[in-house]
Amino acid sequence: MIVKPQLAKLGLFDAKVPRYTSYPTAPHFNNDVGPDMFGDWISAIRPGSSISLYVHVPFCRRLCWFCACRTQGTQTDNPVIAYVDVLKAELDLLASRLPSGVTLSRLHWGGGTPTLLNPDLMRELAAHILGIVPLGHNAEFSVEIDPNEVDAARLDALAEAGMNRASIGVQDFDDEIQKTIGRIQSYDTTREAIDMIRERGVPSLNADILYGLPHQTKARMTESVQKLLSLNPDRVALYGYAHVPWMAKRQQLIPSDALPTPEQRLDLFDTARRLFLWDNYEEIGIDHFATRDDGLTHALKAGRLKRNFQGYTDDQAEVLIGVGASSISRFPQGYAQNAPATSAHTKAVRDGRFSTSRGHLFKDQDILRARLIEALMCDFRIDTAEILRDHDISAAKLTAMYQRANDAFDGLLQVTDDGLFIPPEARALTRMIARTFDAYDLSKAGHSSAI
Numbered sequence: 001m002i003v004k005p006q007l008a009k010l011g012l013f014d015a016k017v018p019r020y021t022s023y024p025t026a027p028h029f030n031n032d033v034g035p036d037m038f039g040d041w042i043s044a045i046r047p048g049s050s051i052s053l054y055v056h057v058p059f060c061r062r063l064c065w066f067c068a069c070r071t072q073g074t075q076t077d078n079p080v081i082a083y084v085d086v087l088k089a090e091l092d093l094l095a096s097r098l099p100s101g102v103t104l105s106r107l108h109w110g111g112g113t114p115t116l117l118n119p120d121l122m123r124e125l126a127a128h129i130l131g132i133v134p135l136g137h138n139a140e141f142s143v144e145i146d147p148n149e150v151d152a153a154r155l156d157a158l159a160e161a162g163m164n165r166a167s168i169g170v171q172d173f174d175d176e177i178q179k180t181i182g183r184i185q186s187y188d189t190t191r192e193a194i195d196m197i198r199e200r201g202v203p204s205l206n207a208d209i210l211y212g213l214p215h216q217t218k219a220r221m222t223e224s225v226q227k228l229l230s231l232n233p234d235r236v237a238l239y240g241y242a243h244v245p246w247m248a249k250r251q252q253l254i255p256s257d258a259l260p261t262p263e264q265r266l267d268l269f270d271t272a273r274r275l276f277l278w279d280n281y282e283e284i285g286i287d288h289f290a291t292r293d294d295g296l297t298h299a300l301k302a303g304r305l306k307r308n309f310q311g312y313t314d315d316q317a318e319v320l321i322g323v324g325a326s327s328i329s330r331f332p333q334g335y336a337q338n339a340p341a342t343s344a345h346t347k348a349v350r351d352g353r354f355s356t357s358r359g360h361l362f363k364d365q366d367i368l369r370a371r372l373i374e375a376l377m378c379d380f381r382i383d384t385a386e387i388l389r390d391h392d393i394s395a396a397k398l399t400a401m402y403q404r405a406n407d408a409f410d411g412l413l414q415v416t417d418d419g420l421f422i423p424p425e426a427r428a429l430t431r432m433i434a435r436t437f438d439a440y441d442l443s444k445a446g447h448s449s450a451i
């Protein structure tokens with residue numbers, strides 16, 4: 001049994017570590033990758049293969065204070081209409097380089113708030129995307145939905161366009177917490193949005209909630225999770241609130257003295273986790289829960305669970321293209337990120353260029369280390385046979401890497417002939433353990449709390 005003093009000694013309550021939605025992580029991207037290289041990577045996609053597409057909509061009607069996403073507030077439709085035009089032009093640029101016969105395994109609209117598009121804009125955007133890359137067999141089309149910023153007409157448009165997974169932002173149901181994080185959203189508003197989504201035959205629903213919010217207590221967490229469970233989501237993302245006011249300026253409105261300590265964050269996570277497990281959800285990686293028949297659960301059991309910029313996924317496509325300001329693409333050759341500012345992104349696309357402003361070209365052991373970290377984040381284990389099959393490394397060198405990780409954690413991990421295993425009681429340390437396989441200097445990246 002591992003107890004808090006031991007976790008404290010191992011540094012869990014002081015550490016700042018990445019969430020490893022990519023490796024190397026975004027703060028390590030550099031200028032090695034630009035629009036020409038991005039275009040070449042698109043051209044190199046295998047004809048007839050299946051890829052994923054992420055569409056970023058960096059606008060919201062309200063700007064929640066806790067939010068660290070790249071988005072800007074707007075009360076009018078003008079910037080949104082202009083932005084959809086830019087997305088269409090960017091998609092045309094893609095079309096000019098994309099090999100023939102490529103289809104989508106996943107289409108995700110995220111943000112920001114994609115549901116602030118009016119129904120006509122939604123239809124226009126969906127038609128434009130699918131005219132260039134159609135959805136493949138069994139494809140998933142998911143959309144991030146703000147329950148406060150959606151209605152019947154917009155949900156009709158999304159359902160008609162083929163949305164088959166909705167992802168709603170909940171964060172927390174407690175009134176005082178909602179006031180402190182600048183996001184008011186009643187239970188009824190959330191429930192009505194979910195009812196409307198389900199009435200339209202959308203088969204799968206994800207909800208995002210947060211632990212580690214100001215004024216959150218175990219009792220309040222319990223109540224929020226129970227309210228969420230009453231809505232029967234198929235999947236839940238239980239993210240740790242990342243308080244990074246130096247990066248996300250609007251978080252300066254959140255009083256840091258109302259934040260739980262790292263020790264309390266661990267308790268809050270554990271409180272929510274127990275409720276999901278009690279209600280028969282499966283635990284997926286470090287921060288997701290899913291019903292027994294959800295795709296993530298099947299992927300976990302089959303060893304096919306993957307990690308990408310949206311968190312966990314069962315998508316097997318090796319290429320993910322991100323369109324829109326700040327979006328990141330992943331290729332077998334490396335990562336490419338679009339210009340973060342909408343203005344710079346718009347200018348590049350209007351000039352007929354991709355806006356790629358930085359990225360990372362895979363070299364040396366990057367792909368090996370990316371897989372070791374992904375395996376830990378998804379499966380809490382590294383399977384030596386799989387690594388030796390897919391990567392150029394000897395069993396001895398790999399075991400030495402495991403051993404170094406185990407030494408750094410007082411022998412809490414299990415190293416066997418089969419691989420490295422993080423036992424259940426040490427799983428709070430997973431991001432820190434993953435970091436021991438990260439070869440980049442993390443000291444200047446400004447990451448959030450390890451728990």
Ligand SMILES: C=Cc1c2[nH]c(c1C)Cc1[nH]c(c(CCC(=O)O)c1C)Cc1[nH]c(c(C)c1CCC(=O)O)Cc1[nH]c(c(C)c1C=C)C2
Nearest residue numbers: 017018019026027068069111242244326327328446447448
């Ligand atoms: C959809 C919302 C979010 C996305 N990532 C985060 C949220 C809330 C959280 C997040 N991402 C980063 C940090 C800070 C460092 C850390 O704790 O690891 C936080 C709190 C790092 C980060 N992720 C992306 C980038 C470019 C960075 C570096 C910092 C920066 O430039 O802001 C990529 C990225 N993450 C998300 C999106 C939509 C995205 C790029 C399009 C989701």
Ligand SMILES: C[C@H]1O[C@@H](n2cnc3c(N)ncnc32)[C@H](O)[C@@H]1O
Nearest residue numbers: 066067068069169208239240241242
């Ligand atoms: C897309 C999802 O990202 C999560 N999200 C937004 N901001 C933060 C933050 N600072 N820390 C953790 N998660 C965050 C929300 O849960 C949202 O629904």
Ligand code: SF4
Nearest residue numbers: 060063064067111112
């Ligand atoms: S949480 Fe959603 S609605 Fe709120 S600011 Fe962030 S992206 Fe916008």
